[in-house]
Amino acid sequence: MDVVWTLATAVTLALACALLGSFLALRRTLLLGDALSHAVLPGVVLAFLWSGSRELLPMLLGAGAAALMATLLLELLQWRFRVHPDAALGAVLATFFAAGIFLLSRFAGQVDLDAECVLYGELAYVPLELVSVMGVEAPRGLWTSAVLLAGVGLFVWLAYKELALVSFDPTFAASIGRSPRRWSLALMGLTAAVTVVALELVGAILVVALLVGPAAGARLLTRRLPQMLLVSALLALSSVGVGYGLAWAFDGALAGWIAVVAGGHVVVLVLLRRLRKAPASAQEPFAAEQGDDHAQQPR
Amino acid sequence: MIAIECRDVTVQYGHRVALWGVTCQLPAGRLIAIVGPNGAGKSTLLRAMVGLVRLSRGEIRLFGQAPEKVRRRVSYMPQRETVDWDFPLTVFDVVLMGCYGELRLGARPRREHYERAQRALELVGMEHHAQRLLSELSGGQQQRVFLARALAQQAELYLMDEPLAGVDAATEQVVLHVLEELRRQGKTVVVVHHDLSTIAERFDWVVLLNLRLVACGAVPEVLTMANLHGAYGGRLQMLSDVAQVLEQRRQRLRHG
């Protein structure tokens, strides 16, 4: 039964991450999850210093507050000071993480805190903590990821048009009254929430791998946005499935194997594309014709 | 009837002034050109008209109302650079976005919207490319796709930023044809455009801009040597070309 709980949690989380990650990939902010998972550190340390305990709730609140601040700072850098997204991500990640390290060393005496174990969860422990909701008993991790998936799913369902619009052509979006800034903030805020909660459940590596891998793979495989969302979900499922198979065959941490497969997909796809592209482009040098053409293509 | 009214419109980017005290009234149902040298504030004026930049002074009214109030009656076609060309959308998806303004959160396009997008594609001669990606098209074809998206908006006022910049001859014909078609339907069309001879030949009204308003009025009155000197300084070769086109047009009018 434990295995089923673990896999169900991993799958739910992977789907939520794949959906979110797809939109992050389109906005070229795929590393947002990575940045946020580092940026929570100062929040965790301060929460520990303030509460003096390792209770989960203060830790989560501290992490959440730090992630929120990082998100707002990113927003400010990008929209107010027109810093390029990847530069902004790098700057925020480095500053926040450094601040966390500084706090840790400065208060080393008082902090009996290995941030890794306090906030950074482990997939294998998920089945250990059962919670019953409305008479149904399941791991807390599964309930939490189900809520995340529902939230992300609802957001993407409702805001699909707006997300596509503001990512594709922000100026036009603004001209029809859809604020690119507001929608970008909504997407980042949701990513921050998912990252913090998932960090605590399954650890940083797996969260980042699930946000990046399936989305990046789907981006390579598809030509249209709806297909991309579908394929990213399939890649998320296969990451968990294949990862489980590998963990069973070779032993080792399930989370690690899932992360390896999620990332491995992308590497394999890139290589395959290279292989396929080389001969194809030699055959049809002018696939996208230039100049103009009233002479339309026969289809 | 007045479609657009600008009163003392002033826009600054930081400390840099892009438009200074522009006051003018643009009539409805006309084909209107905005002309001026690079950096004159032409794009800024269009952006101000859709409420995309904040005015530091003055006021703009579209159909007597604030720009934010009449978004659904206005279609804005930005200059080409703002788009993510690698985005995974087909030509048809892009044109369909012209209908998004009237769809609420969570709503999906319906049959009528698909038909509208299809008609718009046909108007610009791109119906055979509906399922291709933007990145697979030539510059002129891409421009026609954005023109189709603007048409799908079914607005009353069209604001187009350099739709004819850097396009091939066939696309130029398509765009000019669409502009005239829109005028025929009684729409107001404002176009940033550089080619003074096309303006002299085809447009009704012209706004000459160079940070300040140089002149605004019917084409034959505004495109005079004195005004063009005011806007451009002395690039005389171009100016005498314009004078020639205008003279031809006057004669055509005189002889019926």
Ligand SMILES: Nc1ncnc2c1ncn2[C@@H]1O[C@H](COP(=O)(O)OP(=O)(O)O)[C@@H](O)[C@H]1O
């Ligand atoms: N987003 C911006 N930030 C700062 N300056 C800008 C911005 N957009 C335009 N400008 C400046 O404002 C002036 C007018 O620009 P613009 O309206 O694009 O001119 P035009 O379209 O007539 O070439 C230019 O000097 C330009 O450099």
Ligand SMILES: [Mg+2]
């Ligand atoms: Mg311009």
